[in-house]
Amino acid sequence: MNYSVAVVDDQLLFANVLEKLINTFDNFHVLYHVKSGDEFVEKLKETKNIPDIALVDINMPGMNGIDTMKWLRIHHPAVKVLALTMDDDEETIVTMLKSGAKSYLFKDINPTILHDSLKEVVEKGFYYPDKITNILLSSLHKGGAPQIVLKDREIEFLKQICTEKTYKEIASEMFLSPKTIDGYREALFEKLNKKSPWA
Helix, strand or coil: CEEEEEEEECCCHHHHHHHHHHHCCCCCEEEEECCCHHHHHEEEEEEECCEEEECCCCCCCCCCCCHHHHHHHHHHHCEEEEEEEEECCHHHHHHHHHHHCCCCEEECCCCHHHHHHHHHHHHHCCCCCCHHHHHHHHCCCCCCCCCCCHHHHHHHHHHCCCCCHHHHHHHHCCCCCHHHHHHHHHHHHHCCCCCCCCC
């Protein structure tokens, strides 16, 4: 299957290079490039060519990446958004993921990582590099709390609940029973001392 990609970035040179790179990836092609969130919204309103994936910068004139993500979640929830930015602010990262982004990548990544992230997002629904996972975990237990040790499957579950999947869908994705998923949820939230991942 061939997946279409929209590039939303005000840096023209970077966007052009990115478009050429993505067009070399198997099963991916760039549908169009727009320079801002506002332009992307207008494009989506006037065309039937809705991309499968949107690579969205955070800091853009007018409608920034976070506002663009929130608009897409309401009007085009099927579009999978990957943040691609130089913004490494922890609050921005967490806010973008809370708003529905399926991945958060930095512009200095290796092209192979970009390719892997695109594949993971269409196949699994999300892709969180280790750095982003660590930032996410750190944001969940700030304030001098003791170090929390999570098992690999608990980390996998944590990543899954950051998507829009239901617990039933997560159970199927992880090849576990809904009852086992309930156990992971209770154990994880107890470790984090929270009623939900974003409480």
